[in-house]
Amino acid sequence: xFRLSRWIRCGIPVLAIGLAQSSAIFSAQLxxxxxxxxxxxxxxxxxxxxxxxTGIPLVNARVSITNVRNSEQTLRLITTENGHFEFSGLRxxxxxxxxxxxxxxxxxxxxxxxxxxxIVTGAEYNTQNLVLRLTPLAFLSGKVIDEFGDPVRTAxxxxxxxxxxxxxxxxxxxxxxxxxxxxxxxxxxLSPGEYFLSAAGKPWYAVHPVLLTEPGGGNSPSSxxxxxxxxxxxxxxxxxxDADSAAPxxxxxxxxxxxxxxxxxxxxxxxxxxxxxxxQGFSMxxxxxxxxxxxxxxxxxxxxxxxxxxxxxxxxxxxxAVTKQQQGDQQSxxxxxxxxxxxxxxxxxxxxxxxxxxxxxxxxxxxxxxxFLALQNSRRQVVANSAVDVAGEIxxxxxxxxxxxxxxxxxxxxxxxxxxxQGFDITGHDVNISPGASLxxxxxxxxxxxxxxxxxxxxxxxxxxxxxALVPKDPQSHLEMFRRDQSDFDGSFLLRSVIPGSYTIIAVxxxxxxxxxxxxxxxxxxxxxxxxxxxxxMKGSVxxxxxxxxxPR
Numbered sequence: 316x317f318r319l320s321r322w323i324r325c326g327i328p329v330l331a332i333g334l335a336q337s338s339a340i341f342s343a344q345l346x347x348x349x350x351x352x353x354x355x356x357x358x359x360x361x362x363x364x365x366x367x368x369t370g371i372p373l374v375n376a377r378v379s380i381t382n383v384r385n386s387e388q389t390l391r392l393i394t395t396e397n398g399h400f401e402f403s404g405l406r407x408x409x410x411x412x413x414x415x416x417x418x419x420x421x422x423x424x425x426x427x428x429x430x431x432x433x434i435v436t437g438a439e440y441n442t443q444n445l446v447l448r449l450t451p452l453a454f455l456s457g458k459v460i461d462e463f464g465d466p467v468r469t470a471x472x473x474x475x476x477x478x479x480x481x482x483x484x485x486x487x488x489x490x491x492x493x494x495x496x497x498x499x500x501x502x503x504x505l506s507p508g509e510y511f512l513s514a515a516g517k518p519w520y521a522v523h524p525v526l527l528t529e530p531g532g533g534n535s536p537s538s539x540x541x542x543x544x545x546x547x548x549x550x551x552x553x554x555x556x557d558a559d560s561a562a563p564x565x566x567x568x569x570x571x572x573x574x575x576x577x578x579x580x581x582x583x584x585x586x587x588x589x590x591x592x593x594x595q596g597f598s599m600x601x602x603x604x605x606x607x608x609x610x611x612x613x614x615x616x617x618x619x620x621x622x623x624x625x626x627x628x629x630x631x632x633x634x635x636a637v638t639k640q641q642q643g644d645q646q647s648x649x650x651x652x653x654x655x656x657x658x659x660x661x662x663x664x665x666x667x668x669x670x671x672x673x674x675x676x677x678x679x680x681x682x683x684x685x686x687f688l689a690l691q692n693s694r695r696q697v698v699a700n701s702a703v704d705v706a707g708e709i710x711x712x713x714x715x716x717x718x719x720x721x722x723x724x725x726x727x728x729x730x731x732x733x734x735x736x737q738g739f740d741i742t743g744h745d746v747n748i749s750p751g752a753s754l755x756x757x758x759x760x761x762x763x764x765x766x767x768x769x770x771x772x773x774x775x776x777x778x779x780x781x782x783x784a785l786v787p788k789d790p791q792s793h794l795e796m797f798r799r800d801q802s803d804f805d806g807s808f809l810l811r812s813v814i815p816g817s818y819t820i821i822a823v824x825x826x827x828x829x830x831x832x833x834x835x836x837x838x839x840x841x842x843x844x845x846x847x848x849x850x851x852x853m854k855g856s857v858x859x860x861x862x863x864x865x866x867p868r
Contacts, residue, residue, distance in 0.1 A: 358436035361401035362445030364394050364414045368568045372398025373449060376416040383409045383433055400447075407437045409803060412447060419449040420506055425780045427827035428480055430801035432780050440804060451569035456501035457552075458575050459494050459514045466498025467547075467578055470516030474502050475607055477509040477563060481797070482784075482832025483695075486511065486607035507570075509563045511607070514576040515549040515614075523628040525618050526585045526655065545580035548631045549606070552576045556633075558606045581631040584652055588617075588625050588639065588659040598640040600659050602630055602652075609696060610636060627659070637661060640713065647715050666751040667713040670699075672721065674707040675759045682707065687724035688758065692717060695794075700724075716750040721758055722795060728763035728812030730795050735759065743792060763812035764854050767798075767847075770806045771822045772862030777806025781865055782826040785810050786841060788817040791834065806862070815851045819844040822863045829868060840866055 364376040375393055378400040382388040394400050412434050415421040423431030424447055434442055459470040474490040492500040494516075524539045551561035552574050564574055588600050602613040615629040630652070638647045639661050646661040672688050688709055689700035698719070699711040721744045723729045731744035735757040746756065771781045779802055787796035798810040802822070821844040823831060831837060843866055845859070 356407060356438070357403065358405045358407065358438075359401060359403045359443050360405060360410060360412065360434055360436065360445065361399070361403075361443045362447060363398045364400060364416070364447045364449060365398055366419070367448040367450045373416050373419070374398060376400075376414050376419075376449065378412070378414045378447065380410045380412050380434070383411055401443075405436050409433045409435050409805075412445070414447045414449055416449055419451055422447070422449055425801070427782070427801060430782075430799065432801055433803040435804040435807075437805075442804070450507065452503070453505040453507060453566045453568060453570040453572070454501070454503050455505055455510070455512075455564070455566060455570075455572050455574060456499065457512075457573045458498040459500065459516060460498060460575055460577050461518070461547075462577075462579050466494065466496070467514070467516040468494060468496050468498060468519075470494040470498065470500075470514050470578070472500040472576070473513045473515075475511040475513075477511070479828050479830050481799070482826075482830060482837075484830050488609065505566055507566055507568045510566055511558070511561050511563055512552045512574055512576060513549050513558075513561070513606075514552075514578060516547050516578060518545055518547060518580055521545055521580075521583070523583055523585075523616070525620055525626055541582065544583050544628075546583045546629055546631050547578040548581055548633075549604075549611075550576060550578050554579075556631075583628050584630055584632055584657070585655045586627040586630075586652060586657055586659055588627060590623050590625065599625075600627065600637055600639045600661075603636045603638070604633065605636075608694065665716050667715055668748050668750065668752045668754065669710065669712055670714050670748065671708065671710045671753075671755045672703075673755070673757045674703055674723075675757055676707075677760060677762050680760075680762060683725045683727050685726060689722045689724065690714065690719040691722055692719055697722070714748060716748050716752075718745060718747050720744050720792075721746060721756075723758070723760060728814070729760040730763065730793075730814040731758055732761040733759045743789075744795075745792060761814055761851075763814045765813040765815070765849050766856045767810040767813055767820070767849075767859065768856055769808060769820075769859035770862045771802040771808060771865060772806065773824075773865040777862075778802060778822075778824075778865050779804050779806060781806075781822050781824055783808045783810070783820065783822050783863065784826075784831075785813065786819045786821060786837065786844070787814075790832070790837060808863075813849050813857075815849045815853065817846070817848050819846050820859075820863055821845075822865050823868060824865050825868045831868075 360380055364373045364378060365371060366373060373394060374396050378394060379389055379391045380402050390402050392400055410433060412424040425432040436442055459467040461467050472492045473488060475486050476489045477486045490502050494500050520543055522539045522543045548556045550556055553562035555561055566572060599617050602615060603610040604613060613630050615627050617625045617627045620626045632653045634651050636647060637650050637659055646666050648661050676682060686703050687700060688703060689697045690711060691697050699714060701709055703709045721731050723731055734741040734746055771778045771783060781802040783800045783802060785798040787793040796814050796816060798813055800808040800810055802808045819841045821840045823840055845863055
């Protein structure tokens with residue numbers, strides 16, 4: 316391991332890399348980037364915009380280049396009939412390149428996730444035969460159909476995407492639609508990927524009569540047949556009601572797919588819950604079901620069957636997380652609900668907790684205009700998130716017991732260095748919350764003020780388009796300290812807002828869309844990475860003295 320304090324150059328501005336939104340035009344006064352090129356030398360960025368699927372040139376595509384040192388300096392043009400574009404008369408420098416066309420995903424040159432490769436102009440670089448690939452948008456539509464083959468109106472259709480970003484694979488909700496009077500839904504403008512589709516609705520004929528007077532008291536007479544006392548469970552397109560058994564739909568670039576979802580009724584449960592007879596106002600129990608990587612709230616309804624006794628209907632049998640709030644207290648429990656008359660008894664559930672957080676900023680740091688704190692559970696789901704008040708405090712009520720990471724969000728880069736509770740310090744940002752606890756915590760923040768710059772090398776030559784990752788010590792517990800970039804045309808990279816700490820820097824080829832963050836995989840790359848330490852007092856830019864060697868995927 317080596318320390319880089321002797322490589323610090325203070326006062327060097329951070330380069331603003333990204334796609335400019337300005338409409339300013341390049342002028343003849345573009346500054347040289349000090350690569351030794353003659354002041355009179357002029358260079359060209361040129362090439363073709365093509366479909367990533369067919370390779371066919373795209374006419375009338377919009378192309379722009381932006382000086383990464385000055386995002387206000389931008390040139391734009393429209394491609395010719397053969398998809399050609401050309402920006403000439405450029406000084407030596409570094410430029411982002413972006414293309415857009417109706418019916419295609421806008422993209423930067425060699426874009427992966429939010430990263431891309433900047434074009435470097437100079438006598439040693441061939442920048443006149445670039446290929447900018449745009450991916451055609453896909454379209455997914457279909458109908459939601461009931462057990463009779465008729466359309467289900469106003470059904471709620473959800474679309475989930477399975478993706479691997481930042482080295483982690485997750486399934487997340489990316490869209491919702493409601494069916495029209497023909498049961499039709501649509502999701503236009505989709506990127507290629509692996510999707511899951513589900514639908515939920517109500518049978519038009521369903522009736523949920525009050526069936527019970529007291530738990531175990533038997534059914535009250537009803538003229539409504541039980542065949543009408545039904546619900547449609549949330550159903551995935553292959554007919555399953557369990558997200559773990561759902562079959563994906565692969566959407567390729569430019570696809571026009573139709574996927575129909577068939578709903579079949581299940582008996583509606585009739586569940587009992589109690590409230591104090593004299594209580595004015597109450598919260599209904601909330602039933603949630605796990606769907607992939609998130610919890611989704613079920614739609615239900617309640618009717619009073621006697622003073623202080625309520626009957627909840629409208630959900631099918633299954634496993635639910637049940638949460639009930641009463642007289643300011645909240646309790647939660649995982650319950651399997653399968654029988655009519657089952658009581659939602661949370662007396663053995665875990666009581667919720669109260670967590671008060673007070674922010675302690677780094678010495679001399681001015682409080683940002685907006686500062687947020689969040690609690691993230693072990694599934695990396697944010698369960699609470701809010702802005703701190705003018706006193707730098709925030710209180711989260713009714714938090715379920717468990718282990719949480721305290722995360723910080725702000726216009727300035729911060730990380731949680733340690734947490735103090737009643738005189739005891741906890742290194743890092745993790746805190747264990749016990750049932751019924753009331754915690755007062757002080758959160759000590761540390762700022763990211765260092766920029767790391769370097770070169771990626773493969774076989775002795777600079778390598779472009781490579782993922783560079785700055786990996787903190789104990790990476791699984793410090794995901795917020797990761798920094799990444801994609802190497803530019805000249806192999807250079809820049810990692811901004813680095814938090815003080817111990818790191819290993821790695822460069823991995825073809826790592827985009829790959830779950831490299833898995834502990835066993837990451838460990839293999841870390842063995843061949845460069846170790847470095849960013850000290851508490853370091854500022855400015857750090858220049859790596861040696862290139863980072865590319866590792867194969």
